[in-house]
Amino acid sequence: MTSSTFLRQDLARALAAQGLLTDPAWRAAVEAVPRELFLEDAVFRPHGTQWEPVRSEQLGDDEWLRKVYSDTTWVTQVDGISAREAEGPVPGRPTSSSTLPSLVLRMLELADVREGDRVLEIGTGTGYSTAVLCHRLGDEGVYSVEYDEEVAAAAARHLRAAGRSPHLVVGDGLRGHQDGADYDSVIATCAVRSVPPSWLWQLRDGGSITTTVSGWMLGSGLIRLVLDDEGVARGRFAADPVSYMLARPHERPPRSTFYAHPGSTRNARVSPDLLDDWTGLFVAQLGAPSAELVRTETGLALVDAATGSQAWTEPDGEAWTVHQDGPLRLWDQVEDALDTWQEAGSPARTAFGMTVTEWDQVVWLGDPDGPCWRLPS
DSSP: OOOHHHHHHHHHHHHHHTTSOOOHHHHHHHHHSOTHHHHTTEEEEEETTEEEEEEHHHHOHHHHHHHHTSSOOEEEEETTEETTTOSSOBOSOEEEEEOOHHHHHHHHHHHTOOTTOOEEEEOOTTSHHHHHHHHHHOGGGEEEEESOHHHHHHHHHHHHHTTOOOEEEESOGGGOOGGGOSEEEEEEEEEESSOOHHHHHTEEEEEEEEEEEOOTTOOOEEEEEEEOTTSOEEEEBOSOOOOOOBOGGGSOOOOOOOOOOOOEEEEOSSOGGGGGSHHHHHHHHHHSTTOEEEEOSSSEEEEOTTTOOEEEEEEETTEEEEEEESSSOHHHHHHHHHHHHHHTTOOOGGGEEEEEOSSOEEEEESSTTSOEEEOOO
16 A cells, blocks of 8 residues: 555655755655645546546545645535535535645745744645644644635644644634734735735734735736835735635626627737736736636637626737727726736736735836736725
């Protein structure tokens, strides 16, 4: 039978060889924390447009453990249905998962967590990342908040099985957890459209927030923000192409079936293919932060659920035509942002940074005095 200990060591070696695990203390945590305890005996895998449960009993112990210790994100809940409960493929969006270990460790290394720190984790999930934190900091130094009661209860079971007892809280992680403040670091294992002010209020001066900033187009960027003694947090985005599920209160609103309204028509100044670029999509989202992206047979569409505004593209020979309808000119907003990015030379994500106060949040290009976009409150 394949040894869990061997697989943990093998995973750590693989991550270190790829340059994804550089701190010996985090490597020791990867080698020590048994990930199989946090996945129990079932996960979801994609099945067409649905999610199919896969159980350990179907695969056998060896193959199951090899899947557990692959550097993969395993979805454990879809629209509130756990993989253990599902009797067959289910439709919907993933609502909880065990994030791929390389991303967990990348965030922890970026957060620059040190022995003796007090850390607030937003999104307990299965509890795996919580256990990794506990191995480094001790249980008393780790506070973790989970929004979903069932997910939180399962994480508590997993952590007990792993011999860990951090401070676990069931509630809205966007409010933080005042009882454990002041924190040295806030680390979010979910994405946010903007940084909740409560995270700033619960940090010590010089403390940091490590999170993924995303939105309804699902363009995202990983960033570490450091709080100064005037209550301003600043940082620059990392190069990593990361993706996390949005925090549930920041999720996209329900959207009815898309119908293409002709609206006003013009030639597009930029190609919608730019939104296939990781940074291009992020920039487009900065320009139209209230729009959801929909892929169509002929191009793409932007839809604003609140106002009913929409924009959609279609090919016109070697060029593109865009149709816009509603009070917001969504494609105009996207083009303005992409024009600014291209005029700067289409730089990578690391050219962007962010400044956060409790009143205002902006993403800037180049430096804090450069072109900027305000994030939704």
